[in-house]
Amino acid sequence: MAGVDLDNQAGVVGGLVAMSTDDSHRPETHAAQALGWHEPQFHSVVPPLFPSASYQRAPDGGYPGGHTYSRDQNPTYDQAEALLARLEGGVAARLFSSGMAAATTVFETLKAGDHIVAPKEMYWTIRLWLEGLPERKGVTISFADNTDLDSWQTCLQKPNTKLVWLETPSNPSLSITDVRAVCELAHAVGAHVVADSTVATPALTRPLSLGCDLVMHSATKQLNGHTDVLAGVLVTKAEDDVWAEVLRDRAYRGAVLGPFEAWLLTRGMRTLFLRVRASCAGAQRVAEALDAHPAAIEVMYPGLPHHPGHALAKTQMDGGFGALLSLRVEGGAARAQAVAGALRVFKNATSLGAVESLVEHRAPVEGPGTRVPPDLLRLSVGIEHPDDLIEDLQRAFELTA
Numbered sequence: 001m002a003g004v005d006l007d008n009q010a011g012v013v014g015g016l017v018a019m020s021t022d023d024s025h026r027p028e029t030h031a032a033q034a035l036g037w038h039e040p041q042f043h044s045v046v047p048p049l050f051p052s053a054s055y056q057r058a059p060d061g062g063y064p065g066g067h068t069y070s071r072d073q074n075p076t077y078d079q080a081e082a083l084l085a086r087l088e089g090g091v092a093a094r095l096f097s098s099g100m101a102a103a104t105t106v107f108e109t110l111k112a113g114d115h116i117v118a119p120k121e122m123y124w125t126i127r128l129w130l131e132g133l134p135e136r137k138g139v140t141i142s143f144a145d146n147t148d149l150d151s152w153q154t155c156l157q158k159p160n161t162k163l164v165w166l167e168t169p170s171n172p173s174l175s176i177t178d179v180r181a182v183c184e185l186a187h188a189v190g191a192h193v194v195a196d197s198t199v200a201t202p203a204l205t206r207p208l209s210l211g212c213d214l215v216m217h218s219a220t221k222q223l224n225g226h227t228d229v230l231a232g233v234l235v236t237k238a239e240d241d242v243w244a245e246v247l248r249d250r251a252y253r254g255a256v257l258g259p260f261e262a263w264l265l266t267r268g269m270r271t272l273f274l275r276v277r278a279s280c281a282g283a284q285r286v287a288e289a290l291d292a293h294p295a296a297i298e299v300m301y302p303g304l305p306h307h308p309g310h311a312l313a314k315t316q317m318d319g320g321f322g323a324l325l326s327l328r329v330e331g332g333a334a335r336a337q338a339v340a341g342a343l344r345v346f347k348n349a350t351s352l353g354a355v356e357s358l359v360e361h362r363a364p365v366e367g368p369g370t371r372v373p374p375d376l377l378r379l380s381v382g383i384e385h386p387d388d389l390i391e392d393l394q395r396a397f398e399l400t401a
């Protein structure tokens with residue numbers, strides 16, 4: 001074929017021609033082709049990288065490329081953001097310099113007197129950051145039991161509760177929150193609901209379709225998947241007042257992702273579905289093997305039929321139960337630490353959702369006040385052969401027996 005018929009393309013977005021995938025295509029196709037955007041001059045199959053921090057005006061002073069300055073927008077962000085909005089079923093997305101930058105931006109939209117409800121079990125650094133928020137900002141916070149709807153209901157205060165934060169499956173306890181039910185309760189008092197969906201990814205769960213108003217991800221994890229980018233993202237269901245505040249905050253405070261990281265993230269997301277499927281299948285195998293092993297006194301993975309959130313997870317996760325699982329090691333904290341140190345295929349390192357499997361002895365990382373049991377190991381299952389991972393665990397248990 002002698003080139004693409006540009007007149008038939010949907011339009012030009014920031015110098016890139018949109019797009020060869022459309023509404024009729026499935027998420028896997030959007031991801032594999034990163035929406036199929038390409039630049040109009042050379043028609044490259046892979047998108048270009050736009051490092052420019054600034055964009056030229058036309059003689060009339062306008063910006064013909066639709067971009068002014070990269071603290072506000074950059075064509076390389078546009079493509080990753082458009083793909084993320086598409087995968088989550090939202091109307092817009094914005095990248096941030098980390099998951100923490102994305103999360104804290106949401107809380108910064110609140111005013112003195114506003115009330116927040118957050119879960120007791122949540123990503124520890126967000127929890128620690130939230131603890132200082134009442135004093136800094138004059139907001140109040142209640143913490144709900146992740147799995148108890150009565151507890152969420154009791155925490156909600158009409159009309160002060162403006163923001164409800166949930167995280168499911170939670171990191172590292174793997175508890176499952178009923179997203180639809182919490183959204184109903186929160187919307188009844190007029191609160192906005194935000195889901196930290198890092199562990200689930202849009203390949204398994206789409207929180208906006210379950211009722212949430214915003215989705216947050218640490219894109220450092222499975223969205224990028226290769227442990228070589230630190231990034232965060234927010235996706236919104238509507239271009240409402242909260243979203244306007246999010247846009248203002250990012251443009252003013254500048255917690256943007258560099259173009260190179262945005263480009264790497266887009267490349268990572270092209271294999272998202274393959275990686276998530278492989279990791280889910282591996283995590284299921286590892287969880288089942290651990291469940292049958294006497295050295296694991298408790299295995300926390302929503303894919304196990306005896307997990308208290310298994311039936312609920314099936315209604316809000318489609319295609320698997322995620323790459324993350326935790327176990328409690330027989331023999332206490334010292335043995336847990338020894339097992340983490342004895343593993344060879346699992347790397348003893350923090351983070352999750354990458355192609356390589358990781359183990360972390362979690363309680364010492366969280367420190368005083370943590371709800372994580374001292375003997376808990378968090379495992380992130382990559383895309384290695386599951387038998388190698390299972391044999392690695394069996395060997396480490398034997399060495400530390």
Ligand SMILES: *Cc1c(COP(=O)(O)O)cnc(C)c1O
Pocket residue numbers: 098099100101123126167171196198199217218219220221230231232
């Ligand atoms: C890692 C993580 C974060 C924070 O993201 P960073 O990219 O490390 O800033 C937030 N929530 C969850 C569930 C995470 O796993």
